[in-house]
Amino acid sequence: MKKMKFGTLCVHAGEHPDPSTGAHTTPIYQTSTFVFDTAEQGAARFAGEEEGYTYARLVPNTPTHRVLVDKMVALEGGEAGQTFSSGMAAITAVALSLLSSGDHLLSTDVVYGCTYSLFSSLLTRSGIEVSFVDTTDLDRVRRHLKKNTRMVFLETPANPTMNVCDISAIARMARAVGAVSIVDNTFASPMFQRPLELGADVVLHSCTKYIGGHADLLGGVIVGTHEFMRNMTPVVNDTGVTMGPHEAWLCIRGLKTLHLRMQKHASNALTIARYLEAHPKIAWVRYPGLPSHPQHAIAKQQMSGFGGMLSFGIAGGIEQGRKLMNSVALCSLAVSLGSVDTLIQHPASMTHADVPKEVRIRTGISDDLVRLSVGIEEPEDLIDDLDQALAKI
Ligand SMILES: *Cc1c(COP(=O)(O)O)cnc(C)c1O
Numbered sequence: 001m002k003k004m005k006f007g008t009l010c011v012h013a014g015e016h017p018d019p020s021t022g023a024h025t026t027p028i029y030q031t032s033t034f035v036f037d038t039a040e041q042g043a044a045r046f047a048g049e050e051e052g053y054t055y056a057r058l059v060p061n062t063p064t065h066r067v068l069v070d071k072m073v074a075l076e077g078g079e080a081g082q083t084f085s086s087g088m089a090a091i092t093a094v095a096l097s098l099l100s101s102g103d104h105l106l107s108t109d110v111v112y113g114c115t116y117s118l119f120s121s122l123l124t125r126s127g128i129e130v131s132f133v134d135t136t137d138l139d140r141v142r143r144h145l146k147k148n149t150r151m152v153f154l155e156t157p158a159n160p161t162m163n164v165c166d167i168s169a170i171a172r173m174a175r176a177v178g179a180v181s182i183v184d185n186t187f188a189s190p191m192f193q194r195p196l197e198l199g200a201d202v203v204l205h206s207c208t209k210y211i212g213g214h215a216d217l218l219g220g221v222i223v224g225t226h227e228f229m230r231n232m233t234p235v236v237n238d239t240g241v242t243m244g245p246h247e248a249w250l251c252i253r254g255l256k257t258l259h260l261r262m263q264k265h266a267s268n269a270l271t272i273a274r275y276l277e278a279h280p281k282i283a284w285v286r287y288p289g290l291p292s293h294p295q296h297a298i299a300k301q302q303m304s305g306f307g308g309m310l311s312f313g314i315a316g317g318i319e320q321g322r323k324l325m326n327s328v329a330l331c332s333l334a335v336s337l338g339s340v341d342t343l344i345q346h347p348a349s350m351t352h353a354d355v356p357k358e359v360r361i362r363t364g365i366s367d368d369l370v371r372l373s374v375g376i377e378e379p380e381d382l383i384d385d386l387d388q389a390l391a392k393i
Contacts (some may be wrong), residue, residue, distance in 0.1 A: 004349045005258035006075070006191060014070030015250075018063075029062035056245070057380070058237045064245045066223070068252050072211075074352040075190040075255070076203050078223035082236055083248060087186060087206025088114050089241035090220030094204065095119075095151065097235040098180055101127030103150040106174075108135045108165065110158040112184070112206075113352040116359075119153075130378040133167035134363070136295055138173075145177045154200070156193075156375040157299070159337075160311050160347040162362040164295035167302055171199035180228070184339070186210070191262040192305040202228060207247075209338025210308075213254040213261055217247045261340065264376040265308025270378040272372070272386070273310050281390050283313040283368065291359045308375070309337060311347075313368040320393045321346060321370045329391035330381060336374035342382055344372050 004012070018027050034053040036042035044050035054061050059082065060069075069081040084090040095118070099105060105146045107119050109132040117129045133144045135154055145152075152174040156165045167183060174181040183195035187211040195203045203210055207219030220243070222232070236242070243251075266289070273287035285292070288299035289306030299306060314320045324344075325333050331342045335351050345351065348360055348367050355365060374382070 008073075009074050010258045011256050012068045013074035013093075013355045016067075026064055026067045026249065026252055029064045029247050031062065031247050032056045033314075033380075040356045050225055057240050057242050058231050061242055062245050062248075064248045064252070064330045065094045065243065068243075068248045068255075071204075071252060071255055072221050073223050076185075076223040077194050078196050078203065078225070080226045080229035081221060081223040082229055082232060082235070083243040083251075084220035084222070084241045085208075085238075085243050085247075086218045087112075087184075087204070087208060087220040088118065090206075090222050091115055091184070092118060093232060093235045093239060094182060094202065094222060095123060095240050097232040097237070098151045099123065099128045101297075102129075103147065103210045104129040104131065104146050104148045105151045105153065106131050106133055106141070106144055106149055106160055106179070107153040108155045109133055109359075110163050111153070111155045112159045112367065113347070113354050115153075115155070132359075134163075135170060136163050138166060138169055142173060145173060145179070147177065149174070149177050149179040152179050153184070154181065155187075157187045157288055157307065157309065159187060159309075160352065162288060162293065162309065162311055163364070164288050164299045164303075165292070166298050167193075167195050167198040167200055171195075171201070174201075177366055186308050188303055189258060189262055189338075191259055192240070192266070192302045192307055196223065197346035198302055201225070207243075207251050208336065210258065210262065210265075211254060211337060211338075212247075212251050213258065213340060214250075214363060215339035215341070215343075217250045219247045219251055221245050221251075255281045262305065262307070263375055265374055266305045268376065268379045268382065269374040270306065272374055272382060275383050276310075276312050276388070279390060281315050281393060283315045285312045286310060309371070309373055311369050311371045313366065314370065314393070316393070317368045318346065318348070321342055321368055324370065324389050327392045328385055329388075330370070330377065337371075340375065340376045342373065342375035342377060344370065347371050365375060372382050
């Protein structure tokens with residue numbers, strides 16, 4: 001059959017009537033264990049000689065998980081995948097499966113706050129060498145790759161500065177030194193950016209954000225090759241980072257409208273970015289869809305849309321920013337992102353508070369930076385809300 005378009009895949013990929021009942025919608029297999037027909041069958045499943053379910057922590061988990069994995073594999077254009085209890089569980093598992101003491105990890109310098117902490121404290125303590133590099137600068141990436149670099153971790157667009165890096169170019173450089181390239185695609189979603197098609201080896205998401213899309217679950221997912229996912233299986237099984245079946249079901253349901261939600265997130269974000277850029281009380285705006293974004297050219301080349309995230313600074317700094325955050329009524333003052341409703345937060349004191357101040361300043365996570373996760377409300381109402389809040393400062 002002809003390869004279907006992205007929106008059709010969101011609705012249909014991975015889905016099939018439940019084989020035991022014909023249920024149209026994927027059932028939630030809320031079970032921890034599975035009954036074997038015979039002792040021989042149980043042994044064959046544990047030996048990997050027969051495909052099938054054994055225990056919900058062990059891959060392939062449950063039939064609900066499999067539908068989600070098949071859908072995400074189709075949306076990202078990969079071969080195989082695995083779900084996790086959170087985005088951080090996915091990042092931890094990929095790091096544990098690739099890195100041992102003495103190996104080197106090259107990471108984008110601006111990454112999600114807990115990713116920064118995981119890499120800079122836990123991994124470093126385990127004897128793994130970590131370099132945080134400004135990956136918008138390809139020469140810098142080249143200079144920091146080493147013989148023992150095993151993993152190159154990219155976040156693009158990056159949380160919260162919205163930096164964009166060239167996935168194809170860096171994936172090629174990583175491959176040349178024998179390193180695996182991994183892209184955290186949480187901000188763009190597979191709707192707007194497909195890192196595997198750009199040459200990356202592995203893509204991952206915090207499903208908590210756009211994949212679930214409604215701020216009602218925690219989850220993570222990784223998509224890569226059959227071989228990569230097979231090699232990860234022991235880490236997944238033995239660390240117990242599995243997603244729950246109910247969360248898997250919520251993600252399946254969320255994904256059915258991913259294409260519609262992302263279009264609205266992106267068109268709203270562009271409207272708001274333009275509004276903010278023209279507002280006299282706003283010092284600067286970062287949105288990859290604006291020509292003023294320093295990596296707008298790369299963003300246009302590797303993304304088919306620019307997503308729903310933006311950051312900005314207010315003239316007068318964070319004091320005025322706090323007033324703005326305390327004055328909004330429709331926007332919620334909350335961390336996290338990618339939900340249908342609009343969320344506003346202050347990274348330097350919230351999501352990125354664990355990043356040392358000198359690192360924050362050097363990498364552009366300035367004290368005046370306010371991050372907006374633009375929802376799918378009508379843009380006029382969001383602008384009215386921002387307008388009345390800005391009038392108070
Ligand atoms: C939220 C987030 C994570 C972590 O995901 P959790 O589901 O909260 O564990 C990782 N990367 C990015 C870019 C994120 O926004």
